[in-house]
Amino acid sequence: xxxxxxxxxxxxxxxxxxxxxxxxxxxxxxxxxxxxxxxxxxxxxxxxxxxxxxxxxxxxxxxxxxxxxxxxxxxxxxxxxxxxxxxxxxxxxxxxxxxxxxxxxxxxxxxxxxxxxxxxxxxxxxxxxxxxxxxxxxxxxxxxxxxxxxxxxxxxxxxxxxxxxxxxxxxxxxxxxxxxxxxxxxxxxxxxxxxxxxxxxxxxx
Amino acid sequence: xxxxxxxxxxxxxxxxxxxxxxxxxxxxxxxxxxxxxxxxxxxxxxxxxxxxxxxxxxxxxxxxxxxxxxxxxxxxxxxxxxxxxxxxxxxxxxxxxxxxxxxxxxxxxxxxxxxxxxxxxxxxxxxxxxxxxxxxxxxxxxxxxxxxxxxxxxxxxxxxxxxx
Numbered sequence: 001x002x003x004x005x006x007x008x009x010x011x012x013x014x015x016x017x018x019x020x021x022x023x024x025x026x027x028x029x030x031x032x033x034x035x036x037x038x039x040x041x042x043x044x045x046x047x048x049x050x051x052x053x054x055x056x057x058x059x060x061x062x063x064x065x066x067x068x069x070x071x072x073x074x075x076x077x078x079x080x081x082x083x084x085x086x087x088x089x090x091x092x093x094x095x096x097x098x099x100x101x102x103x104x105x106x107x108x109x110x111x112x113x114x115x116x117x118x119x120x121x122x123x124x125x126x127x128x129x130x131x132x133x134x135x136x137x138x139x140x141x142x143x144x145x146x147x148x149x150x151x152x153x154x155x156x157x158x159x160x161x162x163x164x165x166x167x168x169x170x171x172x173x174x175x176x177x178x179x180x181x182x183x184x185x186x187x188x189x190x191x192x193x194x195x196x197x198x199x200x201x202x203x204x205x
Numbered sequence: 206x207x208x209x210x211x212x213x214x215x216x217x218x219x220x221x222x223x224x225x226x227x228x229x230x231x232x233x234x235x236x237x238x239x240x241x242x243x244x245x246x247x248x249x250x251x252x253x254x255x256x257x258x259x260x261x262x263x264x265x266x267x268x269x270x271x272x273x274x275x276x277x278x279x280x281x282x283x284x285x286x287x288x289x290x291x292x293x294x295x296x297x298x299x300x301x302x303x304x305x306x307x308x309x310x311x312x313x314x315x316x317x318x319x320x321x322x323x324x325x326x327x328x329x330x331x332x333x334x335x336x337x338x339x340x341x342x343x344x345x346x347x348x349x350x351x352x353x354x355x356x357x358x359x360x361x362x363x364x365x366x367x368x369x
Contacts (some may be wrong), residue, residue: 043292043295044291051265052263053262054264054266054267054273055266057249057269058268063357082252082253085252085254086347108217116305178297192270198350
């Protein structure tokens with residue numbers, strides 16, 4: 001299975017859920033499968049679990065999705081430790097494990113050797129950890145994650161993109177992307193979330 | 206020895222400035238503050254395992270409408286430099302950095318850490334204020350939060366051990 005195939009097959013199961021997407025080729029794969037202002041392009045490798053946790057705690061009645069990669073997760077395993085401790089019920093963290101740093105030269109990651117990312121998630125205390133092996137099983141895992149309380153950690157072994165690698169990496173200005181994402185959240189939530197500035201007199205005294 | 210009474214005054218100042226979300230990693234001097242955040246029903250408190258995560262956690266919570274503070278020792282500030290740069294600065298995310306200033310003047314521990322702290326913050330483009338008098342905490346904290354939002358970036362308060 002390839003990441004693009006899996007995401008394309010499962011896209012309708014995500015509905016309008018906000019998705020934080022890791023740096024790299026997962027971004028064009030997902031943004032082409034489900035084009036939406038609700039897709040947030042992360043900038044710091046590994047920050048997905050942490051930003052997803054913060055958003056999940058701030059918006060506890062909404063499923064929050066993180067689409068991640070093995071290289072990113074390994075860079076911030078602390079994020080898994082904290083998710084396993086705090087256990088936000090509405091966080092769905094999906095890791096596509098292609099066992100290489102695909103966007104930076106295809107050098108193998110630790111998961112190509114002795115690391116099991118799913119076992120790490122279990123050891124961190126994440127409540128629901130699954131390892132779907134087929135596209136059908138992946139769709140079942142995603143559906144289950146939306147239907148039941150988490151946190152959910154879905155680790156999917158995928159082949160490298162190879163010749164299917166997305167070459168159209170649209171680079172949206174990150175601040176514009178942030179504003180679009182916040183407006184999208186505000187529309188979903190039906191309330192204001194963003195504070196442009198704080199008036200010292202009105203806001204604090 | 207850090208006192209619960211001093212910590213309560215700082216928490217009161219944070220709440221007056223509208224802070225309702227805190228991510229933290231403890232230092233011995235910060236223990237009363239950590240315990241205070243845990244007890245406070247008005248504040249969501251996330252205990253971290255490495256400080257750099259906290260930049261991400263506060264960013265996600267900020268997108269969801271929370272006013273956030275990240276509390277840590279200055280060693281943790283050094284751990285957080287990449288996320289502060291490529292997430293908080295680059296995406297223009299306001300947050301308050303409450304940093305215990307180990308190695309400050311009159312603090313014998315970690316002199317090297319004390320020496321590099323302010324130059325690193327300056328290099329990151331993060332405005333920095335020093336809290337060395339508890340009576341100044343309300344004005345300094347509210348001023349820093351206002352500045353963080355109006356400038357859309359992190360603002361740091363370095364807390365000397367004497368204050369706690």
